[in-house]
Amino acid sequence: MSTLALELCGVVKKYRHFLLDGINLELPTGSIMGLIGANGAGKSTTIRILMGLIHQDAGQVRVLDKPMPEQQIPIKAQVGFVSEDMRLYGQATLEWHMRFVRSIYPGWDQKYAEDLMQRFELKPRQHLRRFSHGQRVKAALLLVLARRPRLLILDEPTTGLDPVARHEVLGALMEVLAQEDHTVLFSSHNTRDVEQISDQITFMDQGRIIDTDDRESFLERWRRLRIDVPPGVELPTLQGTVDVRGSGQTAVVTTSRFDSSCTSLLHSAGAVVRAIEPLTLEEIFVESVQHRRARQMS
Numbered sequence: 001m002s003t004l005a006l007e008l009c010g011v012v013k014k015y016r017h018f019l020l021d022g023i024n025l026e027l028p029t030g031s032i033m034g035l036i037g038a039n040g041a042g043k044s045t046t047i048r049i050l051m052g053l054i055h056q057d058a059g060q061v062r063v064l065d066k067p068m069p070e071q072q073i074p075i076k077a078q079v080g081f082v083s084e085d086m087r088l089y090g091q092a093t094l095e096w097h098m099r100f101v102r103s104i105y106p107g108w109d110q111k112y113a114e115d116l117m118q119r120f121e122l123k124p125r126q127h128l129r130r131f132s133h134g135q136r137v138k139a140a141l142l143l144v145l146a147r148r149p150r151l152l153i154l155d156e157p158t159t160g161l162d163p164v165a166r167h168e169v170l171g172a173l174m175e176v177l178a179q180e181d182h183t184v185l186f187s188s189h190n191t192r193d194v195e196q197i198s199d200q201i202t203f204m205d206q207g208r209i210i211d212t213d214d215r216e217s218f219l220e221r222w223r224r225l226r227i228d229v230p231p232g233v234e235l236p237t238l239q240g241t242v243d244v245r246g247s248g249q250t251a252v253v254t255t256s257r258f259d260s261s262c263t264s265l266l267h268s269a270g271a272v273v274r275a276i277e278p279l280t281l282e283e284i285f286v287e288s289v290q291h292r293r294a295r296q297m298s
């Protein structure tokens with residue numbers, strides 16, 4: 001049996017003004033992956049393909065070891081999907097929604113649903129139209145999690161939430177994820193949300209995957225070096241350099257592949273490393289996107 005919950009290989013989707021351009025992505029079972037991309041990067045398109053809501057023009061998609069879209073019915077029974085534009089019935093109560101979902105999915109876990117209702121502080125007899133946006137997102141999560149899906153796909157669940165609601169939804173989600181052995185794909189343009197929850201991170205830009213790695217590696221391999229360059233010394237090119245600023249006797253170099261060989265190289269060239277600074281995930285994302293776009297222009 002495959003240990004991959006998701007597998008995309010050379011996936012292409014063409015729209016009039018957009019190309020999802022040969023997406024290759026793997027999500028191992030038990031991992032939580034954050035998919036980060038600017039507006040229009042192709043995150044929702046990728047997720048819609050994974051959910052069989054639209055079909056790829058080329059490439060292979062496997063979800064829970066089955067081909068999508070061919071096997072979408074058995075796949076969807078085992079996948080919990082929450083998206084920004086998910087429709088719940090405003091005229092109905094949460095209790096009604098719970099009964100409705102339970103009647104469709106045999107794996108529904110009523111005790112877990114009630115636990116989540118308490119943890120999310122939701123009122124079962126309140127009409128959903130009276131719920132705040134944050135409460136609606138929590139209700140959608142509850143309805144999906146209580147089905148005990150093998151895979152959870154969340155398309156921008158925190159978009160549009162105010163900071164308090166975002167904090168509550170993320171906190172609740174982290175609590176749930178910490179307790180259970182979940183496999184999750186979670187898209188967002190908010191790097192802080194992704195950083196809190198994910199152990200794997202993938203960056204998308206303009207229809208392509210531009211980098212993917214585990215969170216620790218991302219944070220460890222990206223560094224900004226402040227360097228003194230004495231007269232007559234030529235600054236060597238470091239591996240993974242994405243940006244070089246400064247002139248004359250100082251330079252600031254950003255690299256995506258920092259290790260001890262970088263400082264050795266600088267020392268042996270006669271440069272003096274003044275500081276080695278880590279970058280936040282947001283800075284790493286922005287640098288990655290800018291570097292890729294600049295390379296495309298040149």
Ligand SMILES: Nc1ncnc2c1ncn2[C@@H]1O[C@H](COP(=O)(O)OP(=O)(O)OP(=O)(O)O)[C@@H](O)[C@H]1O
Pocket residue numbers: 015016017018037038039040041042043044045046189
């Ligand atoms: N049905 C469609 N027909 C034509 N173009 C589409 C269609 N759906 C999406 N697109 C285009 O595909 C591109 C990617 O959209 P997508 O929704 O996947 O991006 P995203 O990364 O999820 O962005 P956001 O963060 O803004 O939600 C956009 O330029 C969008 O206009």
